[in-house]
Amino acid sequence: MTLRIDRYSPLRAVLFDVDGTLADTERDGHRLAFNAAFEKLSLDWEWDVELYGELLAVTGGKERIRHYMEKYVPAESNKAGLDSWIASLHKAKTRHYVALLESGKIPLRPGVGRLIQHLRDSKIKIAIATTTTPENVTALLKSTLGEDSPGWFDVIGAGDIVPGKKPEPDIYLWVLERLGLPAHQCIAIEDSENGIRASLAAGLDTVVTVNDYTRLQDFSGARLLLSDLGEPTQPFTVLEGDAHGAVWVDADLLLKLKD
Numbered sequence: 001m002t003l004r005i006d007r008y009s010p011l012r013a014v015l016f017d018v019d020g021t022l023a024d025t026e027r028d029g030h031r032l033a034f035n036a037a038f039e040k041l042s043l044d045w046e047w048d049v050e051l052y053g054e055l056l057a058v059t060g061g062k063e064r065i066r067h068y069m070e071k072y073v074p075a076e077s078n079k080a081g082l083d084s085w086i087a088s089l090h091k092a093k094t095r096h097y098v099a100l101l102e103s104g105k106i107p108l109r110p111g112v113g114r115l116i117q118h119l120r121d122s123k124i125k126i127a128i129a130t131t132t133t134p135e136n137v138t139a140l141l142k143s144t145l146g147e148d149s150p151g152w153f154d155v156i157g158a159g160d161i162v163p164g165k166k167p168e169p170d171i172y173l174w175v176l177e178r179l180g181l182p183a184h185q186c187i188a189i190e191d192s193e194n195g196i197r198a199s200l201a202a203g204l205d206t207v208v209t210v211n212d213y214t215r216l217q218d219f220s221g222a223r224l225l226l227s228d229l230g231e232p233t234q235p236f237t238v239l240e241g242d243a244h245g246a247v248w249v250d251a252d253l254l255l256k257l258k259d
C-alpha cells in the first residue's frame with residue numbers, strides 16, 4: 001500500500017525511546033560502563049545484573065548513582081560537593097559507554113533499523129525522546145545505522161535539557177514542541193513503565209516492545225504490547241492488544257493503531 005502522508009495524516013511522526021527500545025543497552029552497556037567508572041575511581045561498588053534491574057526504577061545515570069548512594073552507602077551521600085562528584089563520575093561512565101558502543105558490541109533490536117528506514121521512505125518524521133546523555137544517542141546511532149544517521153531524525157531530545165526525566169512527560173513535550181506537531185498525530189515506541197508513563201502523560205499513543213528487565217512491568221494504556229518490532233523473517237509476538245494480523249511493525253500497522 002502506498003501511504004499518503006500530508007499535514008492531515010493521523011500519523012506524522014514516530015518518537016523513539018532509546019535504552020531498551022532501540023537496543024538492549026542496559027545490562028551489557030550502561031551497567032558495565034557504570035562499573036568500569038567505579039573501578040577507575042577505586043570505588044568498591046559493583047552493580048550486578050539483579051541490583052541494576054532494581055536501580056533502573058530511577059531514570060538517568062546521575063540520578064541513579066545518587067539513589068544508589070542514598071540507599072546503599074548513605075554516609076557517602078552526605079559529603080560536600082556531592083553534585084559535582086557525581087557529575088564527574090558520570091562523565092567517566094559516559095566515556096566508557098561511548099567506547100563500548102564504538103566497538104560495535106551493541107546491535108539494534110529486531111525490526112528497529114528496518115522500521116526507521118521504512119518511516120523515512122514513507123515521509124513520516126522520526127524523533128528521539130530519551131533520558132540518556134546526548135553523546136550516547138549519537139554514538140549508538142552512528143555505530144548501528146551509520147555516520148550520517150543522527151541527521152535522519154527531525155528532533156533528538158536527550159538528557160538534561162528538561163527539568164523532569166521520565167516518568168515525567170517533559171522530554172516528550174519538548175520533542176513534540178520542536179516537531180511542531182500535536183500528540184494525536186504522533187506515536188511513541190517505548191520499552192519500560194517509566195517510559196510509557198511519560199509518553200501517555202504527553203498524550204501519545206504508545207507501542208511497547210518489552211525486554212528482560214521490563215517484561216513484568218505495568219503497561220496499562222499501551223496501544224500494543226509486543227515482544228519486539230518484528231522482521232519479515234522473525235515475526236513479533238503479540239503480548240497484548242490487536243496487531244490487525246501484522247507480524248512486523250510498519251507504517252500501515254501504526255496507522256491502524258491511530259483509528
Ligand code: XBP
Pocket residue numbers: 017018019020026030058059060061062129130131132133136166192195
Ligand atoms: C534509560 C535510562 C538512562 C540510562 C543511562 O533512558 O534511564 O538513564 O540508563 O543513561 P531511556 P545516562 O529508556 O529513556 O532512553 O547515564 O546517560 O543518564
Ligand code: MG
Pocket residue numbers: 017018019020021190191192195
Ligand atoms: Mg527505555
